[in-house]
Amino acid sequence: MSAADNPGFRRGELTVHHDPAELARVTRALQATGRTVHLVPTMGALHRGHLELIRRARDVNAVVVVSIFVNPLQFGPNEDYDRYPRSFSDDVEACRQAGVGLIFAPGVEDMYPPGRQLSVQAGPLGDELEGATREGHFDGVLTVVLKLLNIVRPDLAFFGEKDYQQLTLIRKMAREFDLDTRIQGIPTIRESDGLALSSRNAYLSEEQRASALVLSAALAAGAHAGGRGPRAVLEAAREVLATEPAVEVDYLDLRDPELGPAPQEGEARLLVAAKVGSTRLIDNAKVLLGE
Ligand SMILES: Nc1ncnc2c1ncn2[C@@H]1O[C@H](COP(=O)(O)OP(=O)(O)OP(=O)(O)O)[C@@H](O)[C@H]1O
Numbered sequence: 001m002s003a004a005d006n007p008g009f010r011r012g013e014l015t016v017h018h019d020p021a022e023l024a025r026v027t028r029a030l031q032a033t034g035r036t037v038h039l040v041p042t043m044g045a046l047h048r049g050h051l052e053l054i055r056r057a058r059d060v061n062a063v064v065v066v067s068i069f070v071n072p073l074q075f076g077p078n079e080d081y082d083r084y085p086r087s088f089s090d091d092v093e094a095c096r097q098a099g100v101g102l103i104f105a106p107g108v109e110d111m112y113p114p115g116r117q118l119s120v121q122a123g124p125l126g127d128e129l130e131g132a133t134r135e136g137h138f139d140g141v142l143t144v145v146l147k148l149l150n151i152v153r154p155d156l157a158f159f160g161e162k163d164y165q166q167l168t169l170i171r172k173m174a175r176e177f178d179l180d181t182r183i184q185g186i187p188t189i190r191e192s193d194g195l196a197l198s199s200r201n202a203y204l205s206e207e208q209r210a211s212a213l214v215l216s217a218a219l220a221a222g223a224h225a226g227g228r229g230p231r232a233v234l235e236a237a238r239e240v241l242a243t244e245p246a247v248e249v250d251y252l253d254l255r256d257p258e259l260g261p262a263p264q265e266g267e268a269r270l271l272v273a274a275k276v277g278s279t280r281l282i283d284n285a286k287v288l289l290g291e
């Protein structure tokens with residue numbers, strides 16, 4: 001098949017698709033000509049964290065697809081779905097400059113036609129950590145990610161470690177549902193002062209942003225205490241968090257890398273979630289215990 005047979009894609013140009021069936025046709029046709037397809041799922045409001053995912057997804061033989069979809073299923077009734085930052089034309093321009101081949105930007109009814117009844121269940125881990133506060137959040141995330149993977153059928157899909165529980169659950173879904181796509185995790189991109197990049201940082205005032213620095217500082221203190229064991233890690237992190245009364249901690253937890261109970265030795269993950277004003281932020285870091 002030649003490029004002329006695939007009008008939905010032009011080498012070296014960016015094409016935007018809204019219709020799932022049309023995008024599926026385009027990506028299948030690309031794969032039939034031997035191209036690999038890499039997917040970077042996002043909710044838009046693109047920042048340097050997303051651009052790093054795109055950079056890592058780029059490869060000589062790969063067409064990069066970026067999906068931009070603020071997924072209503074993963075927002076609770078009192079969450080920020082309506083005011084979530086949306087900047088579609090800037091996002092398109094950023095994707096063009098980053099060498100993205102295809103943007104998939106469906107409308108809500110394209111993804112969820114009226115009458116939809118089924119969803120993925122995230123299981124017990126879906127009720128812990130983020131899921132304990134955001135009820136049903138991971139059912140919504142896994143449902144949209146499964147749909148995106150089925151529509152695009154990418155060889156590789158890229159997700160940030162910033163959303164570590166999400167990445168863990170997506171890997172689990174890929175394993176348990178025998179998906180062909182390989183899931184690639186990408187380390188968190190931070191500002192030079194340590195703040196993890198996040199679309200929701202746009203909600204923070206200057207003062208709140210300064211307070212939010214305590215999250216990455218607490219993780220760094222916890223990681224530094226790793227040699228003294230799990231209790232010392234949590235104590236060191238808690239001590240730093242306590243220095244900032246404007247930050248209301250939701251959880252601080254130490255787990256194994258798959259988010260089971262923390263080991264006494266070896267690799268672990270320290271995870272934190274907190275509210276700064278009305279903005280909920282999350283962050284996490286790798287910790288080496290007893291070494
Ligand atoms: N700082 C970052 N470093 C690396 N990856 C990131 C970073 N921020 C977001 N990502 C990843 O980008 C993908 C899309 O995330 P999303 O569009 O929700 O952005 P976000 O900044 O995480 O937004 P939010 O503020 O809603 O959490 C996810 O896989 C997410 O983990």
Ligand SMILES: CC(C)(CO)[C@@H](O)C(=O)[O-]
Pocket residue numbers: 041042043069071074141144145163166
């Ligand atoms: C993976 C994702 C795009 C699903 O909506 C979203 O949860 C995100 O942006 O992290």
Ligand code: BAL
Pocket residue numbers: 074163166
């Ligand atoms: N980046 C995770 C998406 C969410 O908070 O809904």
